[in-house]
Amino acid sequence: MLKNAIVVKDVTKNFxxxxxxxxxxxxxxxxxxxxxADVHTVLENVSLDIKKxxxxxxxxxxxxxxxxLLKLMTKIIYPTSGKITTEGKLTSLLELGAGFHPDFTGRxxxxxxxxxxxxxKQEIDKRLEDIIEFSELxxxxxxxxxxxxxxxxxxxxxxVAINVDAEILxxxxxxxxxxxxxxxxxxxxxxxxxxxxxxxxxxxxxxxxVKKLCTRFVWIHEGKIKMxxxxxxxxxxxKVCG
Amino acid sequence: xxxELYNYRELLKTNVKKEIRGKYKGSFLxxxxxxxxxxxxxxxxxxxxxxxxxxxxxxxxxxxxxGILPWTWFTNSIALGTTTVLGNxxxxxxxxxxxxxxxxxxxxxxxxxFLISCLIIGIFLICxxxxxxxxxxxxxxxxxxxxxxxxxxxxxTSAIDIYVRDLEYIINFVVNMLFYATPILYSPEMFAxxxxxxxxxxxxxGTIINAYRDIFFYKQMPNLGSLLILIGGCxxxxxxxxxIFKKLSKGFAEEV
Numbered sequence: 001m002l003k004n005a006i007v008v009k010d011v012t013k014n015f016x017x018x019x020x021x022x023x024x025x026x027x028x029x030x031x032x033x034x035x036x037a038d039v040h041t042v043l044e045n046v047s048l049d050i051k052k053x054x055x056x057x058x059x060x061x062x063x064x065x066x067x068x069l070l071k072l073m074t075k076i077i078y079p080t081s082g083k084i085t086t087e088g089k090l091t092s093l094l095e096l097g098a099g100f101h102p103d104f105t106g107r108x109x110x111x112x113x114x115x116x117x118x119x120x121k122q123e124i125d126k127r128l129e130d131i132i133e134f135s136e137l138x139x140x141x142x143x144x145x146x147x148x149x150x151x152x153x154x155x156x157x158x159x160v161a162i163n164v165d166a167e168i169l170x171x172x173x174x175x176x177x178x179x180x181x182x183x184x185x186x187x188x189x190x191x192x193x194x195x196x197x198x199x200x201x202x203x204x205x206x207x208x209x210v211k212k213l214c215t216r217f218v219w220i221h222e223g224k225i226k227m228x229x230x231x232x233x234x235x236x237x238x239k240v241c242g
Numbered sequence: 243x244x245x246e247l248y249n250y251r252e253l254l255k256t257n258v259k260k261e262i263r264g265k266y267k268g269s270f271l272x273x274x275x276x277x278x279x280x281x282x283x284x285x286x287x288x289x290x291x292x293x294x295x296x297x298x299x300x301x302x303x304x305x306x307x308x309g310i311l312p313w314t315w316f317t318n319s320i321a322l323g324t325t326t327v328l329g330n331x332x333x334x335x336x337x338x339x340x341x342x343x344x345x346x347x348x349x350x351x352x353x354x355x356f357l358i359s360c361l362i363i364g365i366f367l368i369c370x371x372x373x374x375x376x377x378x379x380x381x382x383x384x385x386x387x388x389x390x391x392x393x394x395x396x397x398x399t400s401a402i403d404i405y406v407r408d409l410e411y412i413i414n415f416v417v418n419m420l421f422y423a424t425p426i427l428y429s430p431e432m433f434a435x436x437x438x439x440x441x442x443x444x445x446x447x448g449t450i451i452n453a454y455r456d457i458f459f460y461k462q463m464p465n466l467g468s469l470l471i472l473i474g475g476c477x478x479x480x481x482x483x484x485x486i487f488k489k490l491s492k493g494f495a496e497e498v
Contacts, residue, residue, distance in 0.1 A: 024406070024408050026408070076495045092338065094337070095336040098333045101264055103264060115250075116339055124252070
């Protein structure tokens with residue numbers, strides 16, 4: 001019996017839709033009797049167990065709730081009802097380069113960025129060479145990040161994120177980084193992580209690449225899980241939405 | 243809670259570093275600005291106030307700089323701290339980390355700045371011939387009181403600011419008012435026996451500034467009893483602030 005890495009139990013998430021959200025005191029006082037907001041249910045009673053070592057792809061059309069589910073797993077937002085528990089160190093790659101400061105050098109920013117992921121100084125020191133090598137930035141690593149091209153920026157950010165060494169990796173549509181060569185490198189790094197028994201959850205629209213990488217596919221449709229299983233899910237999904 | 247903060251200690255460290263060095267990065271004087279600013283302020287007061295007040299303390303410049311440097315730490319912490327969660331919206335929406343790191347690093351970087359600027363106080367004490375007393379060893383106690391008080395305030399204000407953006411303007415006004423209700427440019431003895439004296443006593447920053455003055459300027463034992471009561475009270479205040487912050491922080495990513 002494999003251990004669960006992520007357990008999602010009866011999770012419902014509502015978002016309030018404000019049509020002119022009062023954020024100042026004056027607006028609150030003046031529009032105090034205005035209808036507050038509409039409630040929009042993004043996820044409805046979703047339950048999902050992800051075992052340790054599984055590589056899972058969340059697929060579905062835009063607005064189906066996949067990214068929300070991923071954000072709930074990382075504890076950036078919290079469910080309206082239900083419970084989510086995770087087991088092990090978790091890293092989420094929702095956006096690359098969080099915490100980068102443009103005036104500091106690439107090397108300093110590696111420390112800032114990795115620290116946000118909860119690494120200590122020694123852990124970062126140990127990975128520093130790997131990160132720099134993976135990013136292929138060479139001598140630019142000691143230039144301020146504001147002088148980087150967007151491609152270089154993304155490469156550095158991805159290199160940090162992928163080298164964090166978490167047990168659970170949550171990835172939101174960031175496989176399209178850099179040129180074809182770098183993308184291939186990222187992909188093989190993910191393969192490597194997968195083979196070293198890490199748990200990976202990916203939200204992606206590039207069905208082709210997730211099909212190669214993942215072993216389990218969860219199709220989310222209008223806030224509910226429509227199908228859950230092996231590659232056949234993708235084929236079904238392609239029939240409906242492709 | 244402590245354990246999680248410990249796990250994220252590197253984030254706290256880099257954040258403090260970013261606050262201290264990032265703020266003036268690109269400017270010519272760099273970090274020196276943190277010290278030039280209060281010095282210029284002191285200069286202005288030192289020129290203006292002897293005209294307004296008929297008689298001032300001897301060593302008036304030294305007298306006010308001992309008040310102004312801790313006050314700079316306090317008002318910077320409140321001003322930056324109140325908007326810190328809002329200002330970091332980008333990472334709050336994208337990464338999980340213990341959110342209380344943000345207000346803690348604001349107060350901590352302010353404290354480090356202040357401790358360095360204590361050298362300025364030292365220079366003034368030597369130049370004015372006042373010199374030092376062993377009571378300076380009590381400095382950490384006073385710093386702790388101010389640290390806890392500032393942290394308690396901004397834990398609450400930074401969290402509420404996300405929901406009611408007016409707060410930062412209200413707070414700015416309150417802090418400006420508090421400047422005059424705190425014995426920085428004057429000594430509290432001037433108001434002995436009037437209701438204003440009670441007001442000063444109720445103001446935590448008043449007690450704190452008085453204590454700084456006791457150890458540096460008057461070279462006497464500060465009122466340790468009221469200082470310890472203050473530390474206890476501020477600690478409690480911090481705990482309450484922490485719970486409010488924790489409660490409100492669950493909605494940060496959706497509201498910013």
